[in-house]
Amino acid sequence: MIGFIGGGNMAEALIKGIRGTASKDIYVSEPNEQRRLYLKTTYGVDTTGNNMELAASSDIIVIAVKPQVISALADEFSGTDLSKKTIVSIAAGVSISNLRQAFRTETVIRVMPNTPALVLKGMSVISAAEGISPETIDKIDAIFSSIGEILHLPEAHMDAVTAVSGSGPAFISFFVQGMIEGGIALGLDGQTASALAIQTLAGTSELLASHSPEAIIKMVSSPGGTTVAGLKVMQDRDAAGLIADVLRAAAIRSAELNIKLKGQ
Ligand SMILES: NC(=O)c1ccc[n+]([C@@H]2O[C@H](COP(=O)([O-])OP(=O)(O)OC[C@H]3O[C@@H](n4cnc5c(N)ncnc54)[C@H](OP(=O)(O)O)[C@@H]3O)[C@@H](O)[C@H]2O)c1
Structure with a gap:
């Protein structure tokens, strides 16, 4: 199960893409009830207002909230063991090491997509933490390939990537x-x-x-x-x-x- 924390613009683009190609088991956690209803009726995905519930039933957790929310999210998960989960963050400017420490798991992948993802013509740059299995990387590649092109680059290039393709x-x-x-x-x-x-x-x-x-x-x-x-x-x-x-x-x-x- 792929779980999205945050059901905003970028999550919607990903949901649209994944439903067309990759796994169809999608779960979305989103605080806004109207937004949950919209995602459920438009894309037929399961939704919840509870991040814990989402994490418990997802193997891959895509963090699709604004960067300012990451800290509060980490607090919310402080009593939860996420070490067996794959955390994928699309938040701009939040490093792999910060994410590993915040969510206490080694399996962290950072991705910088861009807005043409909304029309499935996105450019997503993927940086995976060391030690992640090729099978897991393949799954993440499939998710982001469903919204456009993908490229793997070392995290050191993320600021340049953010400037060129993100902004x-x-x-x-x-x-x-x-x-x-x-x-x-x-x-x-x-x-x-x-x-x-x-x-x-x-x-x-x-x-x-x-x-x-x-x-x-x-x-x-x-x-x-x-x-x-x-x-x-x-x-x-x-x-x-x-x-x-x-x-x-x-x-x-x-x-x-x-x-x-x-x-x-
Ligand atoms: N848009 C882009 O071009 C772009 C490109 C690359 C990367 N990104 C990254 O993608 C991320 C999401 O961007 P976006 O444009 O999709 O933002 P967005 O439309 O604001 O979506 C974020 C969603 O998360 C929800 N949310 C807030 N707090 C939450 C919580 N504690 N738990 C669960 N959900 C929560 C928000 O609900 P409320 O609205 O009710 O607060 C909102 O629906 C950002 O980190 C951004 O840096 C965006």
């Missing part, structure tokens, strides 16, 4: 918003500017599966043409440096957020 959808959306506003400034109506920018993003992202960014830039640019004129502004304003700064700020913040749980 990435917001940065890319900011750029798209700029394209829409720029289109409106050039006289397009909002709906048209929006349709052009979004379809351009969708098409380009499909093209990127088979072409490098450099190749696409070259394909679109003709000497003395419109693209080159726009790219010159990007180069003159050091847009690449700006993007690097954006990612650096997000990675630094991720490192700062590495929450110190009680007792450490």
